[in-house]
Amino acid sequence: MSSLLVTGGTLVTMDARRRVITDGGILIEGSRITKVGKSSEVRRESNAEFEVDAKGMVILPGLIDIHVHLAQAMLRGCADDTSLIDWLQKFVWPLQGNYDAQDGKASAELCMLEMIKSGTTTFLESLLHTRYGFDGIAASVETSGIRGVLSKTVMGVPGYGAASGIMHPGMVEDGETCLREVEAYFNRWNGKANDRIRVWYGARSLGGCTPELYRQIATGAKALKTGVTMHLNEVREDADYTKREFGKLPTEFMDDVGLVGPNVVYAHGVWLTELEWKILAEKGATVAHCPSSNMKLASGIAKIPEMIRSGVNVGLGCDGGPSNNSYDMIREMKFASLLQKARLLNPLVMDAETVLELVTINGARALGLGKEIGSLEVNKRADLVLISFRNPHLVPAYNPISHLVYAATGSDVDTVIIDGRIIMKNRRVLTLDEEKVIREAEERGARLLDRAGITIEPKWGYV
Numbered sequence: 046m047s048s049l050l051v052t053g054g055t056l057v058t059m060d061a062r063r064r065v066i067t068d069g070g071i072l073i074e075g076s077r078i079t080k081v082g083k084s085s086e087v088r089r090e091s092n093a094e095f096e097v098d099a100k101g102m103v104i105l106p107g108l109i110d111i112h113v114h115l116a117q118a119m120l121r122g123c124a125d126d127t128s129l130i131d132w133l134q135k136f137v138w139p140l141q142g143n144y145d146a147q148d149g150k151a152s153a154e155l156c157m158l159e160m161i162k163s164g165t166t167t168f169l170e171s172l173l174h175t176r177y178g179f180d181g182i183a184a185s186v187e188t189s190g191i192r193g194v195l196s197k198t199v200m201g202v203p204g205y206g207a208a209s210g211i212m213h214p215g216m217v218e219d220g221e222t223c224l225r226e227v228e229a230y231f232n233r234w235n236g237k238a239n240d241r242i243r244v245w246y247g248a249r250s251l252g253g254c255t256p257e258l259y260r261q262i263a264t265g266a267k268a269l270k271t272g273v274t275m276h277l278n279e280v281r282e283d284a285d286y287t288k289r290e291f292g293k294l295p296t297e298f299m300d301d302v303g304l305v306g307p308n309v310v311y312a313h314g315v316w317l318t319e320l321e322w323k324i325l326a327e328k329g330a331t332v333a334h335c336p337s338s339n340m341k342l343a344s345g346i347a348k349i350p351e352m353i354r355s356g357v358n359v360g361l362g363c364d365g366g367p368s369n370n371s372y373d374m375i376r377e378m379k380f381a382s383l384l385q386k387a388r389l390l391n392p393l394v395m396d397a398e399t400v401l402e403l404v405t406i407n408g409a410r411a412l413g414l415g416k417e418i419g420s421l422e423v424n425k426r427a428d429l430v431l432i433s434f435r436n437p438h439l440v441p442a443y444n445p446i447s448h449l450v451y452a453a454t455g456s457d458v459d460t461v462i463i464d465g466r467i468i469m470k471n472r473r474v475l476t477l478d479e480e481k482v483i484r485e486a487e488e489r490g491a492r493l494l495d496r497a498g499i500t501i502e503p504k505w506g507y508v
């Protein structure tokens with residue numbers, strides 16, 4: 046079994062006592078952490094094969110992004126400053142409806158490369174349509190070394206909430222086929238790559254499934270003992286739709302069809318009401334807060350501090366290329382904090398420590414991986430990132446947690462270790478050919494726009 050020693054850094058454990066260990070170290074044997082403590086204690090009798098010097102760095106549990114669209118990485122900058130309906134109908138859906146499996150793989154690898162380079166070690170992909178090529182994307186998770194939960198889209202109606210019948214034909218899938226495919230992908234990939242890959246159900250938003258199909262998803266997830274994720278209450282119209290169709294609030298409706306539980310992650314939750322927080326908290330479901338996306342698409346501001354106080358598990362998500370336009374969780378943390386302070390006119394809410402919990406332990410719990418990842422503790426999987434603090438915007442470091450949330454960016458991440466394996470060292474990713482991934486995305490992106498008949502004209506034109 047290979048062994049790796051990381052020493053000399055400021056170790057933010059995120060354990061139950063939230064210990065921060067100066068001159069801290071970690072011993073990793075195989076894929077798991079076997080010692081955590083002061084460097085000198087951890088080094089004693091360790092005989093590790095390899096050692097990483099973390100002097101001047103903060104050692105942090107790998108970040109967990111619980112709402113990602115891999116296929117949208119290639120669509121960054123395609124739909125800026127536009128209304129949600131135009132965003133979907135004129136840009137995102139026609140483009141995604143023209144993807145083939147090679148485009149899906151190219152975009153997914155671009156996204157994984159960006160995530161690794163900015164410290165994300167685990168992600169939850171929420172809606173993989175069949176045309177993006179599930180097998181190719183799962184194979185890329187395997188080779189890139191990242192930890193990924195891949196949700197295969199399940200839909201039965203080509204609609205979205207109150208405005209139905211608007212989806213691009215290339216995006217439309219049939220409910221029975223979707224359910225069969227989830228099972229097939231689950232059998233093929235769930236638990237593969239030393240359990241780095243998990244397969245979930247990705248239910249389409251309200252209006253995209255009949256109540257019966259949502260029930261079938263709930264039954265299927267129970268039988269496979271797996272998870273379900275879905276966009277909910279992102280837009281105000283979600284509640285208009287469920288009230289009109291079923292006389293209930295969106296979460297009440299989801300509860301009726303059996304889809305509120307500890308294995309469920311709802312993305313956005315902008316328009317959730319107090320009653321809905323209560324249902325989510327009682328049943329142990331998670332909300333994936335996506336502050337950049339909600340701001341950019343003017344969806345509204347989720348009431349995150351109130352939700353947390355009600356007992357709802359909340360994690361953080363970067364969402365997608367056209368809605369964020371970045372997959373940098375460190376940047377996202379700052380937005381998550383400042384947005385709530387501005388909304389509530391209260392600088393005391395969403396302190397840096399709370400925000401760091403969203404991207405570590407809360408994210409792990411959301412994915413049913415609370416015992417495996419999210420903190421640096423003995424017996425957990427060795428998913429950790431080393432962030433260089435020898436940069437002008439990070440000195441002097443009186444409080445590393447403050448710098449991580451308010452001052453750092455993803456490009457400060459120096460080294461990434463996932464499942465005990467060094468995936469990035471001195472900012473060089475060892476598992477993916479960075480140049481090739483970038484070139485492939487550029488070429489495929491240009492061809493995709495051509496195929497979809499979409500041109501992106503800069504407002505100020507080119508000279």
Ligand SMILES: [Zn+2]
Pocket residue numbers: 112114171276312364365
């Ligand atoms: Zn989304």
